[in-house]
Amino acid sequence: MTIKPSSAATESPILSPSAALLEQLRDIYKDLHANPELSMQETRTAGIAARWLADLGFEVTEGIGGTGIVGVLRSGEGPTVLLRADMDALPIQESTGLPYASQRSGIDRFGQETAIAHSCGHDMHVAWLMGVAHQFAMNRQDWAGTLLCVFQPGEETGQGARAMIEDGIVKRFPKPAVTLAQHVMPLPAGRIGWRVGTMLSAGDSWEVTMYGRGAHGSMPQKAIDPVVMAASTVLRLQTIVSREVAMTDSAVVTVGALQAGRSENVIPDHALLRLNVRTFKEEVRKRVLAAIQRIVEAEADASGASRKPDISILSQFPLTRNDEQATLRVVHALETAFGPTAVSEVSPATASEDFGLFGTAWDSPSVFWVVGGIDPQVYAKAQATGTVDALPANHAPDFAPAVDPTLLIGLKAMTAAALAWLAPPQAG
Numbered sequence: 001m002t003i004k005p006s007s008a009a010t011e012s013p014i015l016s017p018s019a020a021l022l023e024q025l026r027d028i029y030k031d032l033h034a035n036p037e038l039s040m041q042e043t044r045t046a047g048i049a050a051r052w053l054a055d056l057g058f059e060v061t062e063g064i065g066g067t068g069i070v071g072v073l074r075s076g077e078g079p080t081v082l083l084r085a086d087m088d089a090l091p092i093q094e095s096t097g098l099p100y101a102s103q104r105s106g107i108d109r110f111g112q113e114t115a116i117a118h119s120c121g122h123d124m125h126v127a128w129l130m131g132v133a134h135q136f137a138m139n140r141q142d143w144a145g146t147l148l149c150v151f152q153p154g155e156e157t158g159q160g161a162r163a164m165i166e167d168g169i170v171k172r173f174p175k176p177a178v179t180l181a182q183h184v185m186p187l188p189a190g191r192i193g194w195r196v197g198t199m200l201s202a203g204d205s206w207e208v209t210m211y212g213r214g215a216h217g218s219m220p221q222k223a224i225d226p227v228v229m230a231a232s233t234v235l236r237l238q239t240i241v242s243r244e245v246a247m248t249d250s251a252v253v254t255v256g257a258l259q260a261g262r263s264e265n266v267i268p269d270h271a272l273l274r275l276n277v278r279t280f281k282e283e284v285r286k287r288v289l290a291a292i293q294r295i296v297e298a299e300a301d302a303s304g305a306s307r308k309p310d311i312s313i314l315s316q317f318p319l320t321r322n323d324e325q326a327t328l329r330v331v332h333a334l335e336t337a338f339g340p341t342a343v344s345e346v347s348p349a350t351a352s353e354d355f356g357l358f359g360t361a362w363d364s365p366s367v368f369w370v371v372g373g374i375d376p377q378v379y380a381k382a383q384a385t386g387t388v389d390a391l392p393a394n395h396a397p398d399f400a401p402a403v404d405p406t407l408l409i410g411l412k413a414m415t416a417a418a419l420a421w422l423a424p425p426q427a428g
Contacts, residue, residue, distance in 0.1 A: 014139035014419070015337060015412055021134060025127045025411070026403055030100040032123035033400065036089030036116045038106055039154040040163070042067045045087045045126060049151040052130050056137035058149065061172070065163030069151040070173055073137060078145025079177035081418045082364075084355055085122070085129035086155035092117045095397040109157060120394045121184035121373060124401050124410065126151065128182070131411040132418070143422040146174055150358070158203070158315030161354040165361045178326050179359040179366045180417050182410060185349075186393040187372030188379040189406045192338065192413055193346035194331055194369040196324045201252075201278040202285055203317035203352030208233075208296050209310040212303070214269035223267040227260045229303040230271035233296055234258060237275070240291045251288050252278040252350055274314065278350045317352035323365030330367045333420040334413055346370065351394065367417070371410045373401025 028048070037045055046067040054060045058071035067087070091108045094101045094117035104116045133149050150169075154160030187193060210233065212226035234255050245251045253275065260271035275292070279285040296309050334343045349370075359366030372379075374391060382388045392399040 012142060014135045014142040015415055017131060017135060017408070017411055021131065022408060025131050025407055028130065029123055029127040029403060029407065032126055033098075033118050034100045034102055034104075036102050036104055036118045036123065037087070038091060038108060038116055039088040039157040040066050040109070040159055041106065042087040042153045046151060046153070049087070049126060049130060053133055053149060056133055058133065058137070064169055064172075065153065065160060065165070065167040067153040068160065068164045068167070068169075069149075070169065071133060071149040072173065073133070073147045073149070075136075075140045075146075076144045078143070078424070079421045080146040080148060080174045081421050082148040082150060082176035082179040082358065083129055083132060083414060083418060084150040084152055084179065084181040084358065085125040086152045086160065086355075087122055087126055088154055088156050088160070089116050089118045089122065090120055090156060090395060091115065092119045092395070092397050094119065096400045098400060117397065119397060119399050120156065121399070121401055122155070124184045124373065124406060125182075127407060128410040128414055131407070132414045135411070135415050136418070142424075143419060144424040145422045147418065147422065148173055148176060155354055158205075158317050158352075158354050161357040165357060169358075170361045175362050176364050177421055179355070179362070179364050180330070180414065181353075181355045181368050182414055182417075183353075183368070183370050184373040184401045184406060184410065185370040186374050186391055186399070187370065188374055188376045189372045189402050190342055190376060190409055191372040192334055192343045192369060192409070193372075194322070194327060194334075194343065195345050195348065196322055196327045198280055198319055198348050199322050199368050200320035200348065200353050201280050201350045202282075202319045203315065204277045204285065204289060205314035205316075206275055206277075206292065207312045207314050208273040208275065210271045210273070210296070210300055211305050211307050211309065212267070212269055212271070213306070215267045217263075217265035217267055220267065224304050224306070225267050226269065226271035227267070229299055229305065230258055230260060230273055232303075233273065233299040236295045236299060237292060240288055240295070244287065244291050245284060249284050250280060251284055252276075253288065253292070278352060280319070280348060317354055318356050318360070320353045320356045320366075320368050322367050323359075326365040326367045329420045330369065330417045333416045334369075337412055337416040338409075369413075369417075371406065371413055373406045375402040
């Protein structure tokens with residue numbers, strides 16, 4: 001896909017980043033990609049963002065909700081617009097083969113050592129927002145109002161937005177007229193996707209510990225085997241969507257971790273499951289979660305467990321819902337900047353986000369959209385061969401956006417969206 005910005009976009013300095021800025025942002029992106037940090041541990045990334053904002057003349061507040069950063073830039077009278085970028089990476093071993101691939105490791109929130117990789121594109125999000133901040137700081141004649149640049153920790157675990165809100169972000173900064181965010185996705189670079197209403201699903205993650213009785217592997221009659229108990233539970237959980245959710249609704253139940261024991265000749269005394277649920281309707285969410293609890297407890301009872309399983313909540317993500325009027329305003333700005341063929345409505349995605357909590361906390365409209373990050377030629381070839389589903393997607397170890405043109409497209413998209421509120425009124 002060839003991107004042909006409108007003449008207005010071509011003429012506007014704020015929507016035309018220099019080659020020197022883009023080269024600087026490429027280097028920053030590659031550095032962030034090579035040095036990822038886990039959720040709520042984004043000290044280095046936050047420091048890079050904070051120094052960048054300070055050098056541009058922003059009022060910078062650090063350490064909000066842990067490692068969160070807020071930069072404030074004012075340019076006369078006008079509305080306040082919040083732009084958010086998430087900073088955290090994932091506990092994944094990268095397999096992209098890129099020269100700037102991550103070799104980092106660390107300790108995750110469960111106390112386990114893990115490889116770390118930016119396999120969701122948050123490094124690109126940080127580079128985008130840094131570029132947007134530069135364009136607004138260097139082109140104050142093109143806008144009026146207040147810009148809030150929020151670099152958020154802990155999106156992957158659902159902790160970051162809540163932590164920043166609990167740390168008083170709503171009381172410490174001006175109320176935004178709109179909150180805006182975008183996410184790189186496995187669409188062709190140059191394509192921008194939007195929708196009114198539900199954009200992303202709700203997400204719930206639970207940790208379940210099932211208790212048995214340990215014994216020698218040669219003496220199963222002396223044990224209550226939690227491995228069998230957990231395995232039966234995993235299989236039974238798969239019937240929730242197929243047998244308890246109507247075909248007109250949808251849900252996803254995924255067991256992402258099953259851990260039990262360390263030796264082949266020892267029956268352990270407990271097993272651990274970590275599972276994830278995605279839903280689009282609150283009534284479906286409640287039904288699915290209740291079914292999970294019922295099945296977990298029933299399987300433990302059927303196995304003769306002496307105590308009920310322990311169930312704890314790891315994370316909760318709300319539905320990501322886009323305000324209608326604000327979304328259409330963003331869409332108009334994007335179509336003006338890139339042309340209508342590059343901007344299209346998309347279906348709701350089963351991914352989840354905590355970005356919407358900012359709009360809810362401030363009682364401000366929110367808009368969240370997606371930006372393609374797959375090389376257009378690679379995507380076109382996959383379409384022609386029917387292998388689009390085989391392309392690397394977010395959270396895959398081989399996922400990384402094509403730096404060009406993704407960097408430029410995302411920078412201009414977020415700038416154009418913010419200008420839909422911050423552009424000064426036309427004279428005459």
